[in-house]
Amino acid sequence: MSKTAILEIDGKKYEFPIVEGTENELAIDIKSLRGDTNGITTLDPGYKNTGSCESAITFLNGEEGILRYRGYAIEELAEKADFLEVAYLLIFGELPTKTQLEKFHNDIKAQSHVDEDVKKIIDGFPKSAHPMGVLSSLTSALVAFNPSSVNVDSEEEMYNAIVRILAKFPVLTAWAYRKRVGLPLDYGDDNLGYVENFLKMMFKKPSGEYNSNKVVVESLDKLLILHADHEQNCSTSTVRIVGSSHAGLFVSISAGIAALWGPLHGGANQAVIEMLEAIKEDGGDSKKFMAKAKDKDDPFRLMGFGHRVYKNFDPRAKIIKRSADNVLDALGIDDPVLDIAKGLEREALEDSYFVDRKLYPNVDFYSGIIYRALGIPVEMFTPMFALGRLPGWIAQWREMRLRKEPIGRPRQVYIGESLRSFKDISKR
Numbered sequence: 450m451s452k453t454a455i456l457e458i459d460g461k462k463y464e465f466p467i468v469e470g471t472e473n474e475l476a477i478d479i480k481s482l483r484g485d486t487n488g489i490t491t492l493d494p495g496y497k498n499t500g501s502c503e504s505a506i507t508f509l510n511g512e513e514g515i516l517r518y519r520g521y522a523i524e525e526l527a528e529k530a531d532f533l534e535v536a537y538l539l540i541f542g543e544l545p546t547k548t549q550l551e552k553f554h555n556d557i558k559a560q561s562h563v564d565e566d567v568k569k570i571i572d573g574f575p576k577s578a579h580p581m582g583v584l585s586s587l588t589s590a591l592v593a594f595n596p597s598s599v600n601v602d603s604e605e606e607m608y609n610a611i612v613r614i615l616a617k618f619p620v621l622t623a624w625a626y627r628k629r630v631g632l633p634l635d636y637g638d639d640n641l642g643y644v645e646n647f648l649k650m651m652f653k654k655p656s657g658e659y660n661s662n663k664v665v666v667e668s669l670d671k672l673l674i675l676h677a678d679h680e681q682n683c684s685t686s687t688v689r690i691v692g693s694s695h696a697g698l699f700v701s702i703s704a705g706i707a708a709l710w711g712p713l714h715g716g717a718n719q720a721v722i723e724m725l726e727a728i729k730e731d732g733g734d735s736k737k738f739m740a741k742a743k744d745k746d747d748p749f750r751l752m753g754f755g756h757r758v759y760k761n762f763d764p765r766a767k768i769i770k771r772s773a774d775n776v777l778d779a780l781g782i783d784d785p786v787l788d789i790a791k792g793l794e795r796e797a798l799e800d801s802y803f804v805d806r807k808l809y810p811n812v813d814f815y816s817g818i819i820y821r822a823l824g825i826p827v828e829m830f831t832p833m834f835a836l837g838r839l840p841g842w843i844a845q846w847r848e849m850r851l852r853k854e855p856i857g858r859p860r861q862v863y864i865g866e867s868l869r870s871f872k873d874i875s876k877r
C-alpha cells in the first residue's frame with residue numbers, strides 16, 4: 450500500500466502522498482498543499498529539504514558517500530570510461546556502443562569551430578577579466594551565432610544544440626585562458642581525443658609543437674568525469690530553472706557558469722589553492738588558519754572542507770586524492786603547498802570542531818592540487834570545473850525539457866511592511 454503523510458493545521462487534517470525513488474528515497478508530494486490549505490506554503494531557505502524534481506540521471510547518498518551516474522558507480526566510471534563516453538551516458542541515459550560513440554565524437558568534431566567574430570568580443574575584455582566571467586558571457590553570446598539552437602522542440606534539434614555546445618565550449622574555455630596570457634586564439638586538432646585536443650588548445654605555443662603527456666591527459670579525463678554531474682546543486686538547479694522558462698540551452702548553461710563561479714560552489718577549487726598559498730606565505734602555520742576557521746566572529750572558512758550533502762566523505766575526493774598522488778609522482782613534482790594541504794587535512798580530521806560537524810575534505814580540496822601539477826593556472830580552475838560539469842548541465846536541461854516540467858517559480862513568505870501611505874519627499 451502506498452504511504453501517505455498527514456499534516457494537521459488548526460485541527461484540520463490534510464493527506465499527502467509519499468513518493469518513493471528507485472533507491473528508496475521518500476518524499477512528501479506537496480503539489481496540492483497550497484490549493485488544499487487555501488494558501489499555505491512551505492519555507493525552506495537553501496532548499497535543504499526540498500526536492501525540486503524527479504530525475505533519473507544521478508544518484509547521490511551523502512550519508513553513505515555514494516555517487517552514481519545513470520546507475521553506474523563513479524569509482525567504476527572513473528577507472529574504465531573516458532569523459533566523452535560518460536558525457537553520452539549522462540545525456541542519453543545509456544553507455545554508447547562503439548558506433549554511437551564514434552558518431553557522437555564525429556558530430557562534435559564537425560562543430561568544433563567558433564565564428565571568427567567571437568574573437569572581436571574577446572578582444573573587448575580586459576586581460577585581467579576573470580575567465581569565468583568571460584566564459585559565461587561568451588556562452589551566452591554563442592546564441593547570436595547559432596540562432597537555430599534556441600527554440601529547440603524536437604529531439605533532433607536538441608541533439609544538434611547539444612553537440613554544438615560540447616564542441617564549442619572547450620574552444621571558448623581555451624580562448625578565455627589564451628586571451629589572459631596573450632596567446633593567439635587558435636584551434637586544436639580534430640584527430641585528437643576530446644581531452645587531449647582541449648589541452649593542445651590551451652597550451653600550444655605559436656612557435657612549437659604541442660606534445661601531450663599521457664599521465665596529464667588521463668588524469669584530466671578522470672577529473673572531468675568526477676565533476677560531470679552532481680544532481681541538483683546550485684549551478685545545475687540554475688540551469689534547470691533558467692531552462693524552465695524555455696530559454697535555450699546555451700543561455701541556461703551561461704547562467705549555470707555564473708552560479709558555479711561562487712567560492713561556495715565551483716570557485717572553491719581556486720579558493721583552496723589561494724588559501725594554501727596564503728598559509729605558506731604566512732610562515733606555514735596551518736593551526737593558525739584552523740583557529741580562524743573555528744572562530745565564529747571570523748568569516749574565514751577552511752576552503753575545500755564540508756559539503757551540503759556529503760556528511761560522511763565525498764567519494765570523488767577519495768578517487769582524486771589517489772589520482773593527485775599518482776600525478777605528482779609521475780611528473781616528479783615536489784610541492785610545498787601539497788605538504789601544507791596534507792598537514793591541514795590531518796589536523797582537521799582529528800579536530801572535534803570538524804569531526805562533530807562532519808566536515809571532510811571535498812573534491813575541490815584535491816582538484817586544485819592536480820590542476821596546479823598539470824600546469825593549469827589558478828584562475829582557470831573553475832573554468833575546468835565548468836568544462837567537466839557541462840555534460841551534467843546538458844543532461845539535466847534535456848531531462849527537464851523532455852519531462853515538460855513547469856516553469857520554476859518558488860513562493861515566499863513576505864516579511865516586509867504592510868500597506869502604508871506614500872509620503873511626499875519634503876516630509877521624509
Ligand code: CMC
Binds near residue numbers: 753808
Ligand atoms: N570551515 C569552517 N566551518 C565550516 C565549514 C568550513 N569549510 N563548512 C561548514 N562549516 C561549519 C559552519 O560554520 C556551521 O557551523 P555551526 O553549526 O557551528 O554554525 C556548520 O559547519 C554547518 O555549516 P553550513 O554552512 O550550515 O553547511 P552548508 O551545508 O550550508 O554548507 C558548504 C556547505 C560547502 C557551503 C560549506 O561547508 C563551505 O562553505 N565549505 C567551504 C567551501 C567549499 O569547499 N565549497 C566546495 C563544495 S564541493 C564543490 C561543489 O560541489 O560545489
